[in-house]
Amino acid sequence: MTKTIAENVKTLLAELPSGVELVAAVKTRTPNEILAAIEAGVQAVGENYVQEAAAAIAAVGRNVRWHFIGHLQSNKIKKAVEIFDLIETVDSVELAAEIDKRAAALGKVMPVLVEINSGHEPQKAGILPGEAESLVREIAPFKNIRVEGLMTMGPFEGNPEDARPYFRETKRVFEDLKALSIAGIEMHRLSMGMTNSFRVAVEEGATMVRIGTLIFGPRL
Numbered sequence: 742m743t744k745t746i747a748e749n750v751k752t753l754l755a756e757l758p759s760g761v762e763l764v765a766a767v768k769t770r771t772p773n774e775i776l777a778a779i780e781a782g783v784q785a786v787g788e789n790y791v792q793e794a795a796a797a798i799a800a801v802g803r804n805v806r807w808h809f810i811g812h813l814q815s816n817k818i819k820k821a822v823e824i825f826d827l828i829e830t831v832d833s834v835e836l837a838a839e840i841d842k843r844a845a846a847l848g849k850v851m852p853v854l855v856e857i858n859s860g861h862e863p864q865k866a867g868i869l870p871g872e873a874e875s876l877v878r879e880i881a882p883f884k885n886i887r888v889e890g891l892m893t894m895g896p897f898e899g900n901p902e903d904a905r906p907y908f909r910e911t912k913r914v915f916e917d918l919k920a921l922s923i924a925g926i927e928m929h930r931l932s933m934g935m936t937n938s939f940r941v942a943v944e945e946g947a948t949m950v951r952i953g954t955l956i957f958g959p960r961l
C-alpha cells in the first residue's frame with residue numbers, strides 16, 4: 742500500500758511539467774498514507790475539513806504546505822486561518838472580510854485563491870466568472886488577506902474533455918484579472934484539475950492540480 746502511494750506520487754511528479762505543482766488531496770486518508778505521499782516528494786497537501794486537517798497536521802507535521810480546499814463554514818474560519826498556508830475557496834466578500842479580520846489578529850497575511858464556479862451551476866460553490874473582477878476589487882484593499890490566483894472544480898466525473906471548456910473559461914478570467922494589474926492582487930496560481938481531469942487542466946494552463954484518487958486509490 743505504502744509503496745503504491747510512493748510510486749503513484751513519483752509517476753505523477755515525473756509527468757507534471759515544471760511550473761505545475763502537485764497538491765495531494767487527502768480527505769479520508771490516514772496520517773500514514775499522507776506521510777507516504779510526503780516522503781515520495783509531495784510538497785503541498787489539500788484538506789476539505791478544518792478539524793481533520795488539524796488532526797493530520799498534529800500527526801504529520803508542517804514540512805509540507807497545507808491548503809484548504811473545502812467549503813469554509815464561518816465558525817471554522819479562525820482555526821483555518823491559524824493552520825493553513827493557502828485557502829483555495831474564497832467566494833464572497835463576507836468570507837474574505839472575516840479571513841482578513843482573523844489574520845490581522847494573528848499578525849499574518851493569509852494567501853487565498855478565489856473559487857470560480859466555472860460550470861455556472863447554481864448549487865455549486867464559487868462565484869460566477871463574470872463576478873470575479875468585482876469580488877477581487879473588493880478584497881484588494883484588505884491588508885491581511887492576499888489573493889494569489891484562482892481555483893475551480895469543474896465537473897467531477899465523466900469524460901475529461903467535458904471539463905475543458907470550464908478550465909478554459911477559468912484561465913481566461915485569470916488572464917483578464919492579471920492584465921488588470923490590480924494593486925494588492927497577485928495572479929500567479931491557477932488551481933484546477935483532479936484525478937480524472939488533470940491532464941486537460943494542465944493543457945489549459947493549471948499551475949496546481951489537486952489529486953487524491955490517483956495517489957491513494959479509491960475513497961472507501
Ligand SMILES: *Cc1c(COP(=O)(O)O)cnc(C)c1O
Nearest residue numbers: 766810935936951952953954955
Ligand atoms: C477530493 C477533491 C479533489 C481530488 O479528487 P480526486 O478525484 O480524488 O483526485 C480535488 N479537489 C477537491 C476540492 C476535492 O474535494
